[in-house]
Amino acid sequence: MNPYIDIVIRSICVYFFMVIALRIFGKKELSQLNASDIVLILLISNAVQNAMVGSDISLEGGIIAAFSLFLVNFIFKKTVNRSAFLSQLVQSKPEILIHDGIIDFKALSRLDITSDELDEVIREHGLENYKHVKLAMFEINGSISVISGNDNLIQTKHKRIHKSLS
Numbered sequence: 001m002n003p004y005i006d007i008v009i010r011s012i013c014v015y016f017f018m019v020i021a022l023r024i025f026g027k028k029e030l031s032q033l034n035a036s037d038i039v040l041i042l043l044i045s046n047a048v049q050n051a052m053v054g055s056d057i058s059l060e061g062g063i064i065a066a067f068s069l070f071l072v073n074f075i076f077k078k079t080v081n082r083s084a085f086l087s088q089l090v091q092s093k094p095e096i097l098i099h100d101g102i103i104d105f106k107a108l109s110r111l112d113i114t115s116d117e118l119d120e121v122i123r124e125h126g127l128e129n130y131k132h133v134k135l136a137m138f139e140i141n142g143s144i145s146v147i148s149g150n151d152n153l154i155q156t157k158h159k160r161i162h163k164s165l166s
Helices: 003-025 035-053 059-082 084-090 105-111 115-124
Strands: 095-099 133-138 144-148
Touching: 003 035, 003 059, 035 059, 059 084, 095 105, 115 133, 115 144
Parallel strands: none
Antiparallel strands: 095 133, 133 144
16 A cells, blocks of 8 residues: 555544544533643644654655645534534534523533633633623533623522433
């Protein structure tokens, strides 16, 4: 087999492995990087480099691997945007974290978001605490969007939002 075709096939396999791994390990990992996450990304890139180019350390091999990744990413995004099935498979739906000042603790737990992380995002949006939040959504890209409410929002004790897993 042509060594460059081998690089293309290896690169495409690594790409899809990474897409699946990120889907399994969660979108939160993409939007909230800390030092250990950056180290992980650097180590993963080093680990998969050899899987993509093998023993070929030439400039051409690296360019072919990079081009293959750009091309498969472009095609994959176009395909996902046109296919409802693939879109649902690859991208999860936005989830409500806070509604009218009431925190959905089940959603936070399921998404592995700590109350400290949620508090930080609320403060970043200029609000003092969750009671002032009309709506906080965990978006499909891993970010949390916050819409402020009025000052009269009060949380009812033990009342939580129950979101179905549909």
